[in-house]
Amino acid sequence: SQTIHQWPATLVQPVGSPLSLECTVEGTSNPNLYWYRQAAGRGLQLLFYSVGIGQISSEVPQNLSASRPQDRQFILSSKKLLLSDSGFYLCAWSVTQGRTEAFFGQGTRLTVV
Amino acid sequence: GENVEQHPSTLSVQEGDSAVIKCTYSDSASNYFPWYKQELGKRPQLIIDIRSNVGEKKDQRIAVTLNKTAKHFSLHITETQPEDSAVYFCAASSGSQGNLIFGKGTKLSVKP
Numbered sequence: 001s002q003t004i005h006q007w008p009a010t011l012v013q014p015v016g017s018p019l020s021l022e023c024t025v026e027g028t029s030n031p032n033l034y035w036y037r038q039a040a041g042r043g044l045q046l047l048f049y050s051v052g053i054g055q056i057s058s059e060v061p062q063n064l065s066a067s068r069p070q071d072r073q074f075i076l077s078s079k080k081l082l083l084s085d086s087g088f089y090l091c092a093w094s095v096t097q098g099r100t101e102a103f104f105g106q107g108t109r110l111t112v113v
Numbered sequence: 114g115e116n117v118e119q120h121p122s123t124l125s126v127q128e129g130d131s132a133v134i135k136c137t138y139s140d141s142a143s144n145y146f147p148w149y150k151q152e153l154g155k156r157p158q159l160i161i162d163i164r165s166n167v168g169e170k171k172d173q174r175i176a177v178t179l180n181k182t183a184k185h186f187s188l189h190i191t192e193t194q195p196e197d198s199a200v201y202f203c204a205a206s207s208g209s210q211g212n213l214i215f216g217k218g219t220k221l222s223v224k225p
Contacts, residue, residue, distance in 0.1 A: 042217060094213075
């Protein structure tokens, strides 16, 4: 069966520090991978998606970047965090063809102080 | 791109009553509409979904209806129970990859 791992679960970082959140998927090949951010009152906002190794699409301009160095690994990064980057970050995957269920990781609660 | 509007943002019902959450979408090409339930501090999980070739789908106490002409779909929960209390998100597929675009969520509270 397929599983998705996301870490860390919680993170407190000072303003201006770098960020690296990692997500891995097991039990499937060539998944679509996603990073979502959940902020209070704004629902689930799609940040990045990837259809293959090295292929990243950004949905919104921001202080964050994403990379996919391996087929089942998706990384969310920032060089310098802002207070507004605080939120609940969720990694997700779906089958390549899309228009199907997305499976979410456990999420990372990021607090920028 | 796709835009999904969800109402209401909060909903409080008595145990045993029904709850209805409504969503509208903008992209007439969207053809997949899932609903997710997120309990406090946990990941969203799929509870029911519907595709554009179907008008209604039921699974025990939950049902989803889709009106393609009006571009809206709704979640119906009957005989609500306290464990139904959570945030519910609707979503619609978007673009050639079918990425899911979510509504802002509805916080449902079921009072015993």
